[in-house]
Amino acid sequence: MVRYLAKKYYVNSLVFFVGFIIFPYLTFGDLPYLFPRAVFLGSLAGSVYTWYDFRNRNLWPLFDNLRHSKFLLLGLMFLSLQLIPQIVNPFL
Amino acid sequence: MKQPQPLVLDSIFYSVPALKILSGAYLEIHPGKISALIGLNGSGKSTLLKIAAGQIKASSGITKMNGERFYSKSLKKRFRSIGYLPQESMLPGDVKVTNLTDCFPPENSVRNDSFFKKLMNQKVKTLSGGERRFLEISLLFSLNRDYFLLDEPFSGVEPYIIERIIDRIRTETQRKRGVLLTDHMHRYVSDVADDGYLLHNRQCYKLGNDVAGELKKIGYLR
Numbered sequence: 209m210v211r212y213l214a215k216k217y218y219v220n221s222l223v224f225f226v227g228f229i230i231f232p233y234l235t236f237g238d239l240p241y242l243f244p245r246a247v248f249l250g251s252l253a254g255s256v257y258t259w260y261d262f263r264n265r266n267l268w269p270l271f272d273n274l275r276h277s278k279f280l281l282l283g284l285m286f287l288s289l290q291l292i293p294q295i296v297n298p299f300l
Numbered sequence: 301m302k303q304p305q306p307l308v309l310d311s312i313f314y315s316v317p318a319l320k321i322l323s324g325a326y327l328e329i330h331p332g333k334i335s336a337l338i339g340l341n342g343s344g345k346s347t348l349l350k351i352a353a354g355q356i357k358a359s360s361g362i363t364k365m366n367g368e369r370f371y372s373k374s375l376k377k378r379f380r381s382i383g384y385l386p387q388e389s390m391l392p393g394d395v396k397v398t399n400l401t402d403c404f405p406p407e408n409s410v411r412n413d414s415f416f417k418k419l420m421n422q423k424v425k426t427l428s429g430g431e432r433r434f435l436e437i438s439l440l441f442s443l444n445r446d447y448f449l450l451d452e453p454f455s456g457v458e459p460y461i462i463e464r465i466i467d468r469i470r471t472e473t474q475r476k477r478g479v480l481l482t483d484h485m486h487r488y489v490s491d492v493a494d495d496g497y498l499l500h501n502r503q504c505y506k507l508g509n510d511v512a513g514e515l516k517k518i519g520y521l522r
Contacts (some may be wrong), residue, residue, distance in 0.1 A: 209403045212392060212395060265392065266389065266390050267390060267391075267392055269355060269384055269390045270390040270391065271393075271406075272354065272355070272375070272379050272384070273378045273379070273390075273440060273443060274403060274404075274443075275383060
């Protein structure tokens with residue numbers, strides 16, 4: 209189930225990331241400045257969206273039954289994405 | 301060995317801005333017994349189960365097990381002791397049954413059950429309502445919990461599968477696990493229950509061992 213949550217979370221975050229980077233990039237064009245901000249906002253929006261999506265689909269009780277802390281898992285996944293700008297930005 | 305004690309919900313109050321749902325509800329679930337929670341639509345049965353399972357917080361009230369209080373902020377203990385089957389399916393539709401069973405303890409009976417063998421490579425969304433419900437219940441019972449709260453386990457399920465679910469519940473209570481179930485299919489519920497509660501006027505009234513007889517006596521059943 210953790211893998212399932214991770215898959216959904218990272219896909220949602222990617223979609224939001226693309227949304228947050230395309231328009232500002234076409235407007236300002238400063239990729240090293242925009243990239244970490246888009247990652248942060250994308251992963252934040254991904255967390256919120258995934259939370260509500262799982263709540264609407266009534267999946268959180270399954271995580272509770274399996275004793276997987278939803279806050280901890282989403283928090284760790286969010287933090288894991290914050291490493292990407294650290295790795296990628298020097299090459300931009 | 302320490303004798304397991306009942307799970308107690310005491311003085312449970314719950315309200316939403318426009319409506320009082322529970323006012324001092326009291327309920328006991330004993331290990332090795334099946335308790336029924338019966339009430340009209342909208343009487344607060346599912347709310348009470350959700351409070352007991354830690355899905356929502358009561359406005360006030362106490363939940364105790366083995367004399368130890370479960371605080372509403374600390375859900376760890378609650379999740380360690382209580383398994384909860386919500387009214388609506390909690391399984392993701394886009395996952396294969398075999399992948400789902402891998403998430404549960406390896407000794408779960410789903411893998412060995414002939415009923416599920418042909419379903420293993422199907423996605424959950426392709427299962428019928430009854431198959432899905434039976435799968436949920438079987439997976440839930442594979443968890444090492446003391447108490448199980450089942451919210452409408454029989455609704456939308458064919459009689460053959462209901463009989464299997466009832467057998468499964470009886471097997472689990474023989475292992476000294478306590479079960480609280482609520483459902484509108486009174487025939488099945490009263491057949492299987494050792495004792496029961498009627499949720500009426502936002503409070504729980506204890507019914508005797510003959511749940512069906514008592515419900516007839518008070519005019520709840522004909």
